[in-house]
Amino acid sequence: MQRRPFLATLGATAAAFASGARAQEEGGKKLGWALVGLGSLSTHQIAPALAKAKHSRLSAIVTGTPAKAEQWKAKYAIPDSHIYNYETFDKIAENPDVDVIYIVLPNSMHEEFVVRGAKAGKHVFCEKPMANTADECRRMIAAMKQAGKMLGVGYRCQFEPHHRECMRLAREKTFGALKFIEAGFGFQIGDPTQWRLRKNLAGGGALMDVGIYALQACRYIAGEEPVEIAAQETKTDPVKFAEVDETISWSMKFPSGVIASVMTTYGFNGANYFTATCEKGRFGMDPAYSYDGLKGWTSRPEVKIEFPATDHFEVEMDAFSEAILANKPFAPSGEQGLKDLLAIEAIYKSIREGKAVKVEGI
Amino acid sequence: MQRRPFLATLGATAAAFASGARAQEEGGKKLGWALVGLGSLSTHQIAPALAKAKHSRLSAIVTGTPAKAEQWKAKYAIPDSHIYNYETFDKIAENPDVDVIYIVLPNSMHEEFVVRGAKAGKHVFCEKPMANTADECRRMIAAMKQAGKMLGVGYRCQFEPHHRECMRLAREKTFGALKFIEAGFGFQIGDPTQWRLRKNLAGGGALMDVGIYALQACRYIAGEEPVEIAAQETKTDPVKFAEVDETISWSMKFPSGVIASVMTTYGFNGANYFTATCEKGRFGMDPAYSYDGLKGWTSRPEVKIEFPATDHFEVEMDAFSEAILANKPFAPSGEQGLKDLLAIEAIYKSIREGKAVKVEGI
Structure with a gap:
């Protein structure tokens, strides 16, 4: 209720975010999100947020730990075809059920996986800090631009x-x-x-x-x-x-x-x-x-x-999904x-x- | 009422301050304070505080503005013999009714008047900042030490x-x-x-x-x-x-x-x-x-x-007076x-x- 007045003033993302209310009323599509890295943040914040999001859903996981893959598979009913490790990750390109790849890895791995995500032809959402250096950020931006896909950074407070x-x-x-x-x-x-x-x-x-x-x-x-x-x-x-x-x-x-x-x-x-x-x-x-x-x-x-109270992860992921669905710019880019x-x-x-x-x- | 417990822990000044309660009960002496500089601070804070202080009273004024001398003389019943200007200031040495000189002048004048106060054989209380430079502070400290008189700085919050x-x-x-x-x-x-x-x-x-x-x-x-x-x-x-x-x-x-x-x-x-x-x-x-x-x-x-609520100026001046009366160190020195x-x-x-x-x- 209180959101409309100030959202209306906040530019592209806000517009996309506000239009989401309509999308929901109209039964908007939920984009499929692949989580890369199943640490504490993915386990305790991101997966629960995806379970209740309006425009986003968990569709795939990428993990280097087979035991985690088993746990998540059981908990979220993820088919084997939607489970990747860091070697098989690039095959995600062939999975039409994945619209967005969310990088939740240690900072030093962000560049590699954002670039690989770009090459897989997916939109990429990356945890903060975006990378360890500004040069890494520049290469990530260039890779996403070349792929023609959207890149978002997980600055959850901007949606709070x-x-x-x-x-x-x-x-x-x-x-x-x-x-x-x-x-x-x-x-x-x-x-x-x-x-x-x-x-x-x-x-x-x-x-x-x-x-x-x-x-x-x-x-x-x-x-x-x-x-x-x-x-x-x-x-x-x-x-x-x-x-x-x-x-x-x-x-x-x-x-x-x-x-x-x-x-x-x-x-x-x-x-x-x-x-x-x-x-x-x-x-x-x-x-x-x-x-x-x-x-x-x-x-x-x-x-x-x-x-x-707001689930910061739910609103930021939905905002990114909505920007993609509406083909509008996303801030924070x-x-x-x-x-x-x-x-x-x-x-x-x-x-x-x-x-x-x-x-x-x- | 609430003061005793924490004052007791705060060293020399606190001890002098607390003992002031006794001094008052016993009808302690009020030291005579000379105000040097009759600007806004002296007019609106310091003089009213002296009027109600327990161990301090206004006994003399030093001003470069004859009109201010007249106003203060009338308002506080100050005898002509207790009114000085910046030229006659040093004669304050001969005034036994002045125990403390309070320097309330622009910062650049602090050194000169603290040193002249020391030479007049008086205790000196100086507004903050103590001076414009550390070297000025060192010379002021040396002059007071040589005079064997106490120097205090007007850090009122330390008494609040x-x-x-x-x-x-x-x-x-x-x-x-x-x-x-x-x-x-x-x-x-x-x-x-x-x-x-x-x-x-x-x-x-x-x-x-x-x-x-x-x-x-x-x-x-x-x-x-x-x-x-x-x-x-x-x-x-x-x-x-x-x-x-x-x-x-x-x-x-x-x-x-x-x-x-x-x-x-x-x-x-x-x-x-x-x-x-x-x-x-x-x-x-x-x-x-x-x-x-x-x-x-x-x-x-x-x-x-x-x-x-506390009158910061009243408590800091009384604390200085009490330290002098008790011959105990004063912080802030x-x-x-x-x-x-x-x-x-x-x-x-x-x-x-x-x-x-x-x-x-x-």
């Missing part, structure tokens, strides 16, 4: 009503011109053996995994791209974080003069927010990036940011993913060189 | 119950070890002709005037000194802020690994807070640095930060003021050189 309302408040200057943003996202990471702590697999630490949410929030609240970044890193556990960043804090300038203070960490829980300070008031979210329980707030009691990697590379460069750096190519 | 409770929560690790601090203080400055926008008088802009509160909060919440700072400046009004900083955002590392994201501005209202993120929860204040209406919060509903200037100089250096810089000499 509280975040969309905050974008609207910023765009419509409800509290006057935006002046300053603070944002942070972090958590205390557990299992020291996980791929997220391996540089060659994850590309980096907290920044790549969760800092990217705070970075994204700054970008879509500001509605412009950062031009200069000054970053600092701290490491309190040099063993656990031998390969990747533990805590990073950075300051980021936008062309309009807006400045953002942002942080991310794998070292402790609690930071999960953004705050927008405008000429005539403030608004924000805390918690901002969790799968549920999100809370928005504003400095004016009469302006509330309250929406019912690969270009969006690339822009985050350009900023992330600037953050790491600033830390490495101990100086403020320009964000190049953004 | 919400702030003191936050220090206690940090020190006692009520929410576990501190991990991250955010802090910011700014406002949209008005009159473009005021001394605060003149570099030679103010030493700098928002950072010198209000950013110092956020810097202070980070230092007393962390309970340690910053070692490295990476800062960025933005300027949206290069005319108004031709000489001084408009908005600065900086990241600051502490030896324990705690990191702080801090901002200050003269460009807009709204930022007036600090947040401490600890292992097992968070706490903070918003607004944090106003003269009244301060609000504390924590992530645990059962841990509240609630205190009655000149060394505290110097430490802020060392951090401030590092912030400006980081901006100037576009790189992260060590805080030297802190």
Whole structure:
């Protein structure tokens, strides 16, 4: 109910998303999604979301672990012909029941599987961060363009009503011109053996995994791209974080003069927010990036940011399916993913060189 | 009522402060304070606070404006013998009714008048920032030491119950070890002709005037000194802020690994807070640095930060008077003021050189 007014203002994706309500009424087609990588995210978030989505359904799986294939086959009634491993993956090209390939692999594998997905002639949806480097992103975008298929990046918050309302408040200057943003996202990471702590697999630490949410929030609240970044890193556990960043804090300038203070960490829980300070008031979210329980707030009691709980994965996948069905552009696209990697590379460069750096190519 | 438990933990000043309750019961002596500089702060905050203080009273004024001398003389029944201008100031040495000289002048005049106050053989209380440079602070400390008199800096928040409770929560690790601090203080400055926008008088802009509160909060919440700072400046009004900083955002590392994201501005209202993120929860204040209406919060509903309104100027002046009467050390001392200037100089250096810089000499 509350969605229409602000969705209507949010461009191509929003239009496709809103039109989905009609598609559903008319009994719209459900696109078949193949999940590549059956880790925790696929198991606990994505598969349940596909089971209830309106325009998307689980149609195939790709896994390197035969035992997982058996479990999923039993649970979701997936025919053997729709089960692939990383060697047989390319045969997915011959499967008309797969419209979209969703890459849920460690970051270092994104490029390979997006490119292979493009060559298989499928639309591809890729988890964030899009890749480990901006160059990988560029090659992924080029491959998808050559295949003539759509590429989306899994920035689920962009489809979440509280975040969309905050974008609207910023765009419509409800509290006057935006002046300053603070944002942070972090958590205390557990299992020291996980791929997220391996540089060659994850590309980096907290920044790549969760800092990217705070970075994204700054970008879509500001509605412009950062031009200069000054970053600092701290490491309190040099063993656990031998390969990747533990805590990073950075300051980021936008062309309009807006400045953002942002942080991310794998070292402790609690930071999960953004705050927008405008000429005539403030608004924000805390918690901002969790799968549920999100809370928005504003400095004016009469302006509330309250929406019912949403399954972020369901809405983002349905939005991608609807964009495909309507043949309309999808945001967040690969270009969006690339822009985050350009900023992330600037953050790491600033830390490495101990100086403020320009964000190049953004 | 609520004060005793936490004051008892806060060292020398706290002890002097608490003992003041007894002094009052016993009809303790009120020290005579001379106000140097009769601007807005003296008029609207300090003089009214002295009128109700328990251990401090207004005994003399120093002003360069004869009309102000007349107004104050009439309003506060100050004898002619207790009214000075900047030329006759040094005669204050002969006035036994003046125990303390409170310097409420533009920052660039602090050194001169603190040194002259020392030479007059008086205790001196100096508004923040203590001076424009760390070198000025060092000379002021040396002069006071040579005179054998006490030097205090007007960090009013250190005497405010919400702030003191936050220090206690940090020190006692009520929410576990501190991990991250955010802090910011700014406002949209008005009159473009005021001394605060003149570099030679103010030493700098928002950072010198209000950013110092956020810097202070980070230092007393962390309970340690910053070692490295990476800062960025933005300027949206290069005319108004031709000489001084408009908005600065900086990241600051502490030896324990705690990191702080801090901002200050003269460009807009709204930022007036600090947040401490600890292992097992968070706490903070918003607004944090106003003269009244301060609000504390924590992530645990059962841990509240609630205190009655306090006149910050009354409590800080009385604390200084009590320290003098009890002949006990006073914090915040000149060394505290110097430490802020060392951090401030590092912030400006980081901006100037576009790189992260060590805080030297802190």
